[in-house]
Amino acid sequence: xxxxxxxxxxxxxxxxxxxxxxxxxxxxxxxxxxxxxxxxxxxxxxxxxxxxxxxxxxxxxxxxxxxxxxxxxxxxxxxxxxxxxxxxxxxxxxxxxxxxxxxxxxxxxxxxxxxxxxxxxxxxxxxxxxxxxxxxxxxxxxxxxxxxxxxxxxxxxxxxxxxxxxxxxxxxxxxxxxxxxxxxxxxxxxxxxxxxxxxxxxxxxxxxxxxxxxxxxxxxxxxxxxxxxxxxxxxxxxxxxxxxxxxxxxxxxxxxxxxxxxxxxxxxxxxxxxxxxxxxxxxxxxxxxxxxxxxxxxxxxxxxxxxxxxxxxxxxxxxxxxxxxxxxxxxxxxxxxxxxxxxxxxxxxxxxxxxxxxxxxxxxxxxxxxxxxxxxxxxxxxxxxxxxxxxxxxxxxxxxxxxxxxxxxxxxxxxxxxxxxxxxxxxxxxxxxxxxxxxxxxxxxxxxxxxxxxxxxxxxxxxxxxxxxxxxxxxxxxxxxxxxxxxxxxxxxxxxxxxxxxxxxxxxxxxxxxxxxxxxxxxxxxxxxxxxxxxxxxxxxxxxxxxxxxxxxxxxxxxxxxxxxxxxxxxxxxxxxxxxxxxxxxxxxxxxxxxxxxxxxxx
Numbered sequence: 001x002x003x004x005x006x007x008x009x010x011x012x013x014x015x016x017x018x019x020x021x022x023x024x025x026x027x028x029x030x031x032x033x034x035x036x037x038x039x040x041x042x043x044x045x046x047x048x049x050x051x052x053x054x055x056x057x058x059x060x061x062x063x064x065x066x067x068x069x070x071x072x073x074x075x076x077x078x079x080x081x082x083x084x085x086x087x088x089x090x091x092x093x094x095x096x097x098x099x100x101x102x103x104x105x106x107x108x109x110x111x112x113x114x115x116x117x118x119x120x121x122x123x124x125x126x127x128x129x130x131x132x133x134x135x136x137x138x139x140x141x142x143x144x145x146x147x148x149x150x151x152x153x154x155x156x157x158x159x160x161x162x163x164x165x166x167x168x169x170x171x172x173x174x175x176x177x178x179x180x181x182x183x184x185x186x187x188x189x190x191x192x193x194x195x196x197x198x199x200x201x202x203x204x205x206x207x208x209x210x211x212x213x214x215x216x217x218x219x220x221x222x223x224x225x226x227x228x229x230x231x232x233x234x235x236x237x238x239x240x241x242x243x244x245x246x247x248x249x250x251x252x253x254x255x256x257x258x259x260x261x262x263x264x265x266x267x268x269x270x271x272x273x274x275x276x277x278x279x280x281x282x283x284x285x286x287x288x289x290x291x292x293x294x295x296x297x298x299x300x301x302x303x304x305x306x307x308x309x310x311x312x313x314x315x316x317x318x319x320x321x322x323x324x325x326x327x328x329x330x331x332x333x334x335x336x337x338x339x340x341x342x343x344x345x346x347x348x349x350x351x352x353x354x355x356x357x358x359x360x361x362x363x364x365x366x367x368x369x370x371x372x373x374x375x376x377x378x379x380x381x382x383x384x385x386x387x388x389x390x391x392x393x394x395x396x397x398x399x400x401x402x403x404x405x406x407x408x409x410x411x412x413x414x415x416x417x418x419x420x421x422x423x424x425x426x427x428x429x430x431x432x433x434x435x436x437x438x439x440x441x442x443x444x445x446x447x448x449x450x451x452x453x454x455x456x457x458x459x460x461x462x463x464x465x466x467x468x469x470x471x472x473x474x475x476x477x478x479x480x481x482x483x484x485x486x487x488x489x490x491x492x493x494x495x496x497x498x499x500x501x502x503x504x505x506x507x508x509x510x511x512x513x514x515x516x517x518x519x520x521x522x523x524x525x526x527x528x529x530x531x532x533x534x535x536x537x538x539x540x541x542x543x544x545x546x547x548x549x550x551x552x553x554x555x556x557x558x559x560x561x562x563x564x565x566x567x568x569x570x571x572x573x574x575x576x577x578x579x580x581x582x583x584x585x586x587x588x589x590x591x592x593x594x595x596x597x598x599x600x601x602x603x
Contacts, residue, residue, distance in 0.1 A: 006480070015601045019154070021160055021415055022103075022106060022155060022156075022157045023035055023036065023155040023156075024103045026155075027208050028212075028214060029098075029099045029102060030096075031208050032102050032106075033093055033096065033097060035108060035153040035154070035155070035204070035207060035208065035211065036093060036102060036105050036153070036154065036155075036210045037089075037093040037156045038153040038154075038207070039109065039151050039153035039158075040086055040088055040089045040093065040105075040154075041086075042150065042151055042153065043082055043151065045078070045079045045081075045082025045083045045086065045536060046083070048075055048079050048081060048082070048116065048119065049075055049076060051140065051144075052071070052072055052075030052076075052119075053072070053075075053130040055123065055126075055136075055137070055140060056068045056069075056071070056072050057591070058133060058136060064125075064126065067125060068126070070478045071119075071122065071126075072122070074119050074122075075119055077115075078112075078119050081112060081115060082112055082116075083091060085108060085109070085112050089105050089108070089109075092105070093105070098310075106154070106155060106158070109155070109158050110157055110158050110161050110162075113148075113154070113161055113162035114162060114165055115156045116166075117162040117164075117165035117166035118165065118169065120144045120165075120166055120170075121141075121165060121166035121167070121168065121169025122169050122170075123137050123140065123141060123170070124137065124141070124169070124172070125171045125173060127173060127177050128177070129176070129177050129178075136175065141166075141170055142192070145163065145192070146196065148162060148163075149196050149199055151205045152200040152203040152207070153204065155204070156197075156200065156201055156204060156540060158553040159200045163193045163196065163512055164193075165495055167189060167190065169413075170189070171189060180343045197306050222447070236287050249586065250567035250586070250587035250588055251498050251500060251501050252500065253283065253499055253587070254504070254587040254588035255282070255501050255504035255591070256279070256283045257283045257588050257589070258501075258504035258508040259284055259504045259507060259508065260276060260279045260280040260591075261280065261511075261591035261592075262507045262510075262511040263279075264276050264280065266511070284587075284590070306350075306354060308349050308350055308351060309349075309352045310347055310348065310349045310464070311347070311348050312345075312346070313339065313343055313346040313347065313348050313380060313387070314339060314344065314346075314462075316348055316352075316355075317337045317339055317378065317380060320337065320378055321337045321378075322333060323360075324364075324367065327364075328366055331367055332372040333367060333370060333373065333374050333375065333376060334374075334375045334376070334379075335363070335367070335375075335376050335378070336375065336376070337377075337378045337379075338377060338378070338379045338380075339379070339380040340379075340531060341466075342382055343380055343382055343387070346382075346463060346464065346465055347463075347464040347465075348387075348462065348463070348464075349461070349463075349464055350458060350462040351437070351438060354434040355430075355438065355440050355458075357430060357434050358430075358431050358438075358440075358456060359378070359389065359391065361427040361431050362391040362431060362454050363378065363391055363425075363427070364427065365427055365428070366391050366393035366395070366452075369393065369395040369396070370395045370451070371392045371394065374393070374394040374395075376391070376394075377390075377391070377392040377393075378391055378392075379392070382463070383457070385460045385463070386457050386458060386459065386460045386463065387457070387462065387463040388430035388456070388458075389455075389456045390454065390455045391453070391454050392452075392453040393452055393453075395451050395452060396449065396451075397447050397450055397451055398444065398448070399453055403444050403446065406428055407429060407431075407432045408429065409426055409429045431454075435456060438459075439459050439464075440456050440457060440458050441456070442454065442455070442456055443455045443457070486602075487513055487514055487595070487599065487602070488512075488514075489514070489515060490513075490514045490515065490598070490602060491517075491532040491533070492509050492514045492515065492516050492517050492531070492532065492533050492534075493513075493516075493517050493518075493519070493525070493531045493533070493534045493535070494535050495518075495519050495520075495525065495534065495537060495540070495549070495550075496518065496520065496535070497520045497537060497539075499520075501587075502518055502520065505535065507593065512595070520541070521541055521542065522536075522540050522544070524550040525549075525553065527557070528553055528556070528560040529557065531557075532560065532561070532602065533560070533561050533563075533598060533601055533602065534560060534561070534562035535562070535563060535565050536562060536563075536565070537566050538566035538568040538573065539566065539567070546564055546566065547576050547582060550562050550582060551582065561601040561602070562601075563582065563583040563584070563585060563601065564582055564583065564584040564585070565585045566584065566585075566586070566587060567582075567587045567590055583601075585597065
C-alpha cells in the first residue's frame with residue numbers, strides 16, 4: 001500500500017517543532033509524506049464545480065449575471081487546479097520522497113487551499129439585504145468549511161490559511177447585508193472557524209499518532225521476521241552441522257560397542273569381566289545419548305514429514321508389553337496393559353515411528369522412576385471418538401511448578417548427580433516434539449507421592465473401527481537368546497571404508513564364529529556366490545553409494561541376504577532404503593540388535 005511505503009521513510013524534519021503549523025516542521029518526513037498522501041487522495045475537486053453550477057443556477061435571477069459568470073469561471077479554474085494537483089502529487093507520493101519535495105508539496109497544497117478560500121469566501125458577494133437566497137448561500141459556506149475539515153491531513157497551515165482568507169472575504173459585505181447585527185454574525189462566524197480548527201488539529205494529531213503506531217508495528221514485525229529468519233538460519237546451520245558431524249561421530253561409538261562386545265566373548269577373570277561390562281555400559285550410555293540428541297535435532301528441524309501406517313491397536317499394545325517385560329522384571333516391577341474392550345478391533349492409522357518413540361520413552365521413564373515392586377500401567381481408552389493412550393506409574397510424582405520445565409532438554413528432577421542410569425533428560429523433550437508432529441494432545445496428571453500419568457490423545461482420524469469379525473491374535477513368542485552356534489560358519493561380507501569400524505566388525509563377527517571377508521571399495525566385490533550375508537555401509541569411495549551397490553548385488557545373487565549399517569540416517573536415506581526393500585540400521589548399532597538382525601536374515 002502507498003501509505004505504508006510512505007511512512008517507512010526515515011528522513012527526519014529539518015526543524016522539529018510540536019507547535020508548528022507546517023507538517024514538515026511538526027512531524028518526521030515519513031509521517032508527513034503519509035499525511036500528505038492521505039490528504040491529496042481525499043481531494044474531490046469536481047464537487048466544487050458541481051456545487052458552483054447549482055449556486056449559479058439558484059442565484060441567476062438576482063441581476064448579477066456578470067459576477068456569476070466570473071465566479072463560475074473561478075470555480076472551473078480551481079477545479080482544474082485541484083485535479084492537476086491531486087494527480088501529480090498522488091503519483092509522486094507513491095514512493096518515498098526527500099524532505100524538500102515534501103515541503104514543496106505542502107506549499108502547493110496551501111496555494112490550492114487559498115484558491116478555494118477565494119472561491120467560497122466570495123460567495124457572500126451574491127448576498128443581498130433581506131434576500132431569501134442568503135440562507136442558502138450561508139448554509140453552503142458553512143457546509144464547505146465543515147467539509148474542508150475532513151482534509152486535515154494536509155496540515156494546520158493549509159486549513160488555517162484557507163479558513164482565515166475565506167473568513168475575511170465572507171465577512172467583508174456583512175455590514176451591508178446585516179447593518180444592525182453584522183458584528184454578532186462575524187463573531188459567531190469566527191467562533192465557528194475556531195471550533196473547526198480545534199477539531200482539525202485534534203484529528204491531525206490523532207492521524208499522525210496512528211501512522212507512527214503503524215510504522216512502529218511494521219518495524220516490530222519486520223524485526224520479528226528478521227529474527228525469525230535468523231533463528232531459522234541458525235537452526236538450519238545447526239542441523240547441517242549435526243548432519244555433517246553425525247556420520248563421523250557415529251563411527252568411533254559404533255566401533256567401541258562392537259569391540260567391547262567381542263571382548264566380552266573371550267575368557268577372562270572376574271576383574272577383567274567387570275571392566276568390560278563397564279566399558280559396554282559407558283558405550284551404551286554414550287550411544288543412547290548420541291541417538292537421543294540426533295532424534296531431538298531431527299524432530300526440531302521442522303523437516304520431518306509424518307507418514308501413516310496402519311496396525312491393529314492390540315498388536316501395538318502387545319508389542320509394548322513384550323518389549324518392556326524383561327526390563328520391568330529386572331527392576332522387580334510389573335507392567336500391565338489394559339485396553340478398552342470397545343477397541344478390540346480398532347486399527348491405528350498414524351506415524352508408528354513417532355508413536356513408538358512417545359510410548360517407549362514414557363514407559364522407560366515410568367519404569368526408571370517407580371520404586372521396586374511398583375506397577376506401571378499402559379491403558380487405551382476411547383474418549384469422544386479419539387484414542388487416549390495413558391502411561392501411569394507409582395513414582396514420587398512431579399510438583400506443579402516443575403510440570404512445564406520437565407519437557408525442556410536435559411532437565412531431570414531429583415537427579416543432581418546426573419546418574420546415567422536414570423537417563424540424560426531428553427526423553428520427555430522428544431515426547432513433546434513427537435506429539436506436536438502427530439497433532440496429538442499431551443497432558444500430565446501428577447500428585448507428589450502418588451505417581452504420575454501421561455495422557456496422549458490422538459486426532460480422531462488416527463483411530464479406525466472396522467466392521468469385521470474379531471480374530472484372536474497369535475501369541476508372541478519370547479525372544480530366545482542368541483547362541484554362538486546359531487551364527488557359526490556364517491559367511492559374512494563387510495563392505496566398509498572406515499578402517500576402525502571395519503576392524504571392529506571383523507573382530508566382533510569372528511568372535512561369534514562367522515567367516516568374514518572385507519572390502520573397502522565396492523568395486524572389489526566380484527561375486528556373492530560364497531557369501532551368506534552382507535553388511536554394507538552407505539557412504540563409500542565411489543560415485544554410487546551403498547544403497548545402489550547392495551540393491552545390485554542382491555538382485556544378481558538372490559540367495560544372499562544383506563543390510564545397511566551406516567551413519568547416514570536422514571529421512572531421504574531411509575526413504576530410499578525402504579523403496580529398495582533394504583533394511584537400514586543406524587550407527588551406532590547395539591551389538592545385540594545386530595546379532596538378532598543377522599540371525600533373522602540368515603533364516
